[in-house]
Amino acid sequence: MTQASARQRVLVVDDDPTVSEVVGRYLEHAGFAVAVVADGRLALDRALADPPDLVVLDLMLPGLDGLEVFRRLRAQAPVPVVMLTALGDESDRLVGLELGADDYVTKPFSPRELVLRVQSVLRRSSAPLAQAQGTILRDGDLVVDIAAHLVLRGGKPLALTAREYDLLVFLLQNPRQAFSREQLLKQVWGWEYADHSTVTVHVRRLREKVEPDPRDPTRVVTVFGVGYRYDPSPVVSAEELV
Amino acid sequence: MTQASARQRVLVVDDDPTVSEVVGRYLEHAGFAVAVVADGRLALDRALADPPDLVVLDLMLPGLDGLEVFRRLRAQAPVPVVMLTALGDESDRLVGLELGADDYVTKPFSPRELVLRVQSVLRRSSAPLAQAQGTILRDGDLVVDIAAHLVLRGGKPLALTAREYDLLVFLLQNPRQAFSREQLLKQVWGWEYADHSTVTVHVRRLREKVEPDPRDPTRVVTVFGVGYRYDPSPVVSAEELV
């Protein structure tokens, strides 16, 4: 467990050799690189010298108390921890949860289940990015998260109304295309016939929130005599801007 | 699969030999006793003659329709069923879940994932005691222990009602996603059509218990004209707060 490798590394902290041996075997069989230590002091040293991807920590430990080990582990690094607790000991469990344990297994437990939980926690904690499953639209400093129904500009959330949001999304999804007001009314509003000025006004309000300079729009551009078009920011190097 | 044994027995129903062979191998490797049949008629006969602990059922079957097989299986005995469905075919999946399938996997799927689901379903249905372990959801000072059906905030247990709990768990499991009231009614309440205000009111009550300042919600955020969204506390460094 000294070198970075494709395999994820798990540190098992338990003073009972029977437990740690079985657990270690199962984890290795599941493809993990496993290290085992028998008390809290060693666990801290080991974790500091060679940080694992996850720690399986028995709360009942000789010497240093398990919760204390847990606290210090977390003080060193935000490593995911799966706790092993006695069935009855609810207080420890609560304290552990509060301190930030990622999961727990009560004794007696099936090694297979422990492996499942370890995998599950690693999956959860290693892929917070994959959570952003929804489609993301992007243009310059503009970011639209469809699933979240959220618009960011320069990292800050933008307060768009429902209509403004719909309009922006439609335009972003169809960049570099000019649309007449009729088309926009039909596509965004779902209306067949209506007052064109509705579109005009909403475009204005959208510009005020989306354009660097609303009076000289670079994103939502008017095509005189026709309608509007979304122009994505050109990908330019700095000198081209001069 | 004729005698009761320590190993749990799984019946795989799929007409594609490639699929059933791979699935069978993985399940056996995971310690299950596996039987494979290729069509629905045989599946029913087999299940009746020698009831398995769980059935893996492909919904796309020659001869008897998969859903029909499912219905008759359940008519015979309350055996847990994990469905295999085509990715696009949401209608079948919904019907299956509606009828009481315990889990589903969409094609293409990884055999390992299927094994995990099979194990998970069996654990759920066969070992209510082992449920004393739990997946933990977390956001800031909020901690939800699914197995314990327990919610902590700042270390103190929170008195949520059943609906409030369901709502919170659903939102926590789907953070950063905006849901309409219809969607929430369907997902959390299991209703098809109902009064939207039901959602509104429950959101309010949940906020009163979960939000630091219920009148300025930061967790359960309303998306005007759309619905609600759960925003996890941002993980920020100090300087970003300025």
Next chain:
DNA sequence: GGAGGCGATGACAGCCCCGTGACGTCCACG
């Protein structure tokens, strides 16, 4: 350069949507 037309702007009224308080019912428990 001037006239006509189109788009931008500011303002406003109606309305929709959300939050809130309150009430009736159902169910569990004493």
Next chain:
DNA sequence: CGTGGACGTCACGGGGCTGTCATCGCCTCC
């Protein structure tokens, strides 16, 4: 049989959203 909590529903009120219009400015074409 009475009590209390949970749940769904409703009426009310306020604030924001939305569509419309009049006016002004600017683009286009002659």
